[in-house]
Amino acid sequence: MSKLQKYLDFLIEKYEVETKGILSDDGKKVSVDGKEYPLLPWRNERRFIELKKICETTVGEISHFKIMSVNSKSISLSDVIKKEIDLVEYIGASKITKVFEAKNGETCSIICETEKGWVATLELACSLPSKTKTVDKHEIITDRGTACDRGVDSQTPLYSTYVYGGEEKTFTDVDFELYGLTAEEISVVRQAFEITKNGKIGEENIQSDARLEKLLNCIEKSEKTCEDVRV
Amino acid sequence: MERIKIAMMSMTHGHTRKYYDVLKNNPKLEWIAVSTENEEVKKIFKNSVEGIPCYDSDEEMLDKHPEIEAVVIASANSRHYEQMKLLAERKIDILSMKIPTFDMEEYEKIEKLVKDNGIICQIELECHYNPVTVRFKELVKSGKMGKIYSFNARNTTLSPVWAFPWQGVPELSYGKRVKIKEGFGKFRGGALCDHPHIFDMIREVTESEFDYVFARVAPNIRHDIEEEDMLSVVGKMKNGVVFSLDPSWSNMEERLKVPGPGWEKYPKRMEVYMTANCEKGSVVTDLFGPNVYHNGAPNDRYTVQYTYFDEWVGLVDEFVENVRLRRTPKINLEWHKKTVEVMNAIYESISTGRPVKL
Structure with missing residues (x-):
């Protein structure tokens, strides 16, 4: 049994959920009562939950959603694009209507327009040595202030724990019940648990996943044709 | 494990609202009632939580609900001793806010009450969780x-x-x-x-x-x-x-x-x-x-x-175990x-x- 499955089983037992969720080996799907659901785990990451709330209640009309994400070479660029364009639509609550991509190897720059008229820019790369932590930033500029997952005067992530001396290390621990997992692993377990409890979320994921595949195709087409592609 | 029948008292402490979600969502707890110290906190509570009976006095709540097994004391430090005495005499387990009392003679009286009545008294220091x-x-x-x-x-x-x-x-x-x-x-x-x-x-x-x-x-x-x-x-x-x-x-x-x-x-x-x-x-x-x-x-x-901001999940999990297993709390x-x-x-x-x- 995988490490993540053990944590999922722990939550299912603790909260007395009657159905059983089974995670796929790659952690990209969960199976509940024989039905398989794709996971969009970033939607369960706390910083994105809070950014979504801020966009709904605290800042104003979005003008520009800026995303930077630099990842390890062991991560696929298309997985990064999929995650980030979903965050654009999910946090900003508006569908992408047009995409333009410029790509070079495992790096790309994308400009999107949404149905509400605001713009998203994505600067993405999978260029770091294997196992390097992702460096990313999500900044939403509105007509009533800016929301961001990085503090003012910083371009890179902060961590909750820094170990100095000898081999320097950093940790960000965000979940007491799931202590020991990374934030990304926690979001996989949390979303699999949500779907196990509530199939409606799984159904929404099926629809969203299909839409993301369509968006990925449009982005690929844009790169090939050097055109602004309507979705 | 049978659900622990739990209540809250006073509702004047700054941490009161931290318990709302965890008392509702922890499947090992059954939230029975609250007593509120004044109209202001009563109004705030009723605007925040539905379906939990709310009483104007601690005694009234405990008399109406003899099934209560454990209480979260959410009051001013000055009220802790009298409330702990009331609960200890009824053999009700306690989860107390951060400071039982600064009066060390009173502190010893609380220790004696807890020991003599064989109850669990856990202090809420949530940073551990x-x-x-x-x-x-x-x-x-x-x-x-x-x-x-x-x-x-x-x-x-x-x-x-x-x-x-x-x-x-x-x-x-x-x-x-x-x-x-x-x-x-x-x-x-x-x-x-x-x-x-x-x-x-x-x-x-x-x-x-x-x-x-x-x-x-x-x-x-x-x-x-x-x-x-x-x-x-x-x-x-x-x-x-x-x-x-x-x-x-x-x-x-x-x-x-x-x-x-x-x-x-x-x-x-x-x-x-x-x-x-x-x-x-x-x-x-x-x-x-x-x-x-x-x-x-x-x-x-x-x-x-x-x-x-989820410390109360682990804190309450530990309290539940302490109550059911009659275990001495860490704090x-x-x-x-x-x-x-x-x-x-x-x-x-x-x-x-x-x-x-x-």
Whole structure:
């Protein structure tokens, strides 16, 4: 049994959920009562939950959603694009209507327009040595202030724990019940648990996943044709 | 395991609302009732939680619900003794807010009540159930960093006195009116009484007790409150570890009656940082970071929006186990007594201007 499955089983037992969720080996799907659901785990990451709330209640009309994400070479660029364009639509609550991509190897720059008229820019790369932590930033500029997952005067992530001396290390621990997992692993377990409890979320994921595949195709087409592609 | 029938009392403490979700969602608990101390907190509670019976007195609630097995005491420090006595005499287990009492004679009476009646009394020090604390303890206590030389920490917040008025009244917070020092014009009962966590955590992390403390009160940044809001503490543990600890209310606030968006003037409401400087290096932690940030409604000020605030999940899980297995809580009265004693010693050091040996 995988490490993540053990944590999922722990939550299912603790909260007395009657159905059983089974995670796929790659952690990209969960199976509940024989039905398989794709996971969009970033939607369960706390910083994105809070950014979504801020966009709904605290800042104003979005003008520009800026995303930077630099990842390890062991991560696929298309997985990064999929995650980030979903965050654009999910946090900003508006569908992408047009995409333009410029790509070079495992790096790309994308400009999107949404149905509400605001713009998203994505600067993405999978260029770091294997196992390097992702460096990313999500900044939403509105007509009533800016929301961001990085503090003012910083371009890179902060961590909750820094170990100095000898081999320097950093940790960000965000979940007491799931202590020991990374934030990304926690979001996989949390979303699999949500779907196990509530199939409606799984159904929404099926629809969203299909839409993301369509968006990925449009982005690929844009790169090939050097055109602004309507979705 | 049968569900524990739990209630809450008073609802005047700043942590009251932290229990709402966990009492509703923990499948091992059945939330029976609450008693509210005044109309104001009753209204706030009823606007926040539906379907839980609400009584105007503790006795009425307990009489109407003899099935109650455990109670979260969410009141002013000055009310803890009488409420603990009431519960102990009815053999009801207790989860108490941070300070049972600052009066050490009263503290001993509480210990006796708990022991004589065979009840569980757990003290709410929620920082133990923060995952960053777990990481910090794991790194430092494992010996990987070598011997620890110094421990520095701050637990600074905005002042809660506008939303939770008892915290601004020396008699209700500290238990009596005592001048903080001659010629200073403020009384005991402020920031120090609000922030025991770092004085508790250093004992566990260093596996030692306080040798001596020296403290100074700094000029208040809120001139119109009666208690201290800025202070600083240094000293040494019995194993030689030196420390610097800051429990101030140094993060300025809007004077809201009900906490909500816009409470903070300084961008972050609450900060807990702990650093251990050890033989092989240092561990630097932020228990409530990183977060997300905005400068939107209601005041268009740069603001930290927290991404983590779940300590009560682990804390209540432990309480449930303690009650069902009749297990002594990690933060029990005996352990916590030394933390309260050092807090009193800090007040003594401020008052005398001298280090206080423990």
